[in-house]
Amino acid sequence: MKAVSGKIKHIRTSPSSLSWSYSLAPLASRTNPRNPPSSTLLDEFINFCYRRDLPRAMKAMAAMERHGIYADAITYSELIKCCLARNAVEQGKLVHKHVFSNGYQPKTFLFNILIAMFVKFNLLEQAQALFDQMPERNVVSWTTIISAYVNAKLSDRALEFFVLMLRGGVLPNMYTFSSVLRACNGLVNLRQLHCGIIKVGLESDVFVRSALIDVYSKLDELKDAICVFNEMETKDLVVWNSIIGGLAQNSDGDEALNQFKRMKRAGFTADQATLTSVLRACTGLALLEVGRQVHVHVLKFDVDLILNNALLDMYCKSGSLEDAKSVFERMVYRDVISWSTMIAGLAQNGFSREALKFFDLMKASGMKPNYITILGVLFACSHAGLVDDGWYYFRSMKKLYGIDPGREHYGCIIDLLGRAGKLDEAVKLVQEMECEPDAVTWRTLLGACRVHRNVDLAIYAAKQVLKLDPGDAGTYVLLSNIYANSERWEDVSEIRRAMRDKGIKKAPGSSWIEVNKQIHAFILGDTAHPKINEINRRLNQLIHKLMGMGYVPDTNFVLQDLEGEQRDDSLRYHSEKLAIVFGLISLSTGSAIRIRKNLRICGDCHTFAKLVAKMDCRLIVIRDPIRYHHFQNGVCSCGDFW
């Protein structure tokens, strides 16, 4: 009723319902030129429209049509608002038919309203047909149709209409630009649009700016996004959310959190979108404690599905599955993303059986899995070595769920076969894949060769990786180590030369640990951390103690090592060992040590972590780029299979 009170406040002062038609008399002047001079039917119709009485208005409309009586565009727009509010699609279509009955041609305004109605009802074809039928189109007509195509993710079509609009000499406004910006599919047309915006003097509009920030960051042009953001004198919440979201989605979690602090200092209160992005930043950095703080604020928006999904993911990716499960259980609504997040989260953390149990529960609840759900399921199978189950899900996904296996699904099965030592079958699958294998596919096979020490196949797979991804430093190092191990020194120097010529350097192994909501970073053989001397002293003592318990540092890890060429002593100072020791020094007795790494963990650090977890009776969680290791009581959740 909100809209009604705005429109007819002046005629609702009388409490008597009988006075309605009398009071509405001035509105009858909103008559269509086709109408007879005065009409009770029309008065009634107008009355029902403004009272949002859809059934009676529809009846009155039918009666009017029989008598050839029509209302004005404002009245029809009220009726359409009512149809939209009730999602009354059929009634909306009847209004459209009524307006055009007896060959009447409405003005642009009413055309626009009808087009907008069809768009909101998701009837794009009808909207387009009406648009085509218009004798004259203004900026609103064009913007409505462009924005409809943008929302339908038909960017090319949206851009085509934008060009047609310009050719037709219609000047775009801020509504048009905020829509069409979202259709940008490349930097070139984004820059052109940005110039156009400046030319027509719309660059200071907040809607246009937030769209610009969003599109620049989606195209990975963060510098430009930040530039647009910094130039703004007045920012609103959405603009802040755009920049925080852009940073969080581009793996710049640190900066996203910094901007979030600035936003709060500027006096803004976070809403659902802000918190979702902040959680995503925490997820990327595995900041469990900061994430927990955010959780407190999330409670205000209890039923927000997207926000709760982001919370779930944060807990999963911080290795805290118990928290994830309790959030999941408390969620009022769950969608396919909630389920997929849990399944993938459990699988990545090494709880494959539980992941598959969740998949069964999901199906039992009637939820239909999607492409990503199946990836999580296959990931669970591959990381638990469940060959038969993996094949079953892979072979039945098309039939049971109508999902065609993609490259990533093939990758999971190649991984599964490779880990299980079935390298021949894995190679066969690569050859039979319905899609072209990419660098990731070959790297998966290479990983399996590393585990099973198949030198010839490893060399072949590494060469395929380098053909498709010539800048992959890890593969160069691995290949060089394989050659070194086979004493193929000429090949070794060729690889080194290639790396030198191409300027390829391997990123040093780094680990991060959160202590008191602060992130501490360690790199291989670190000397920069303020407590490094104490860490090294404790590390040496610890290694000595562990060796007494039977620990033998594994220095022969040529086919295993992903940290690079360092051997012997440097093995001692792998970044995760430094981070573990720092955790032992800094965290209270018994509390979990959680570490995030940029490279995959090596065999020696894996053994080390198992022993430390046992000796110190605490949980150690190490997250690498692919999966998670939960070390407890001398064993790892990955079952030494990674």
Added chain:
DNA sequence: GTAGGGTTAG
């Protein structure tokens, strides 16, 4: 009558 921000994999 037409506009901007948030979730699962890789």
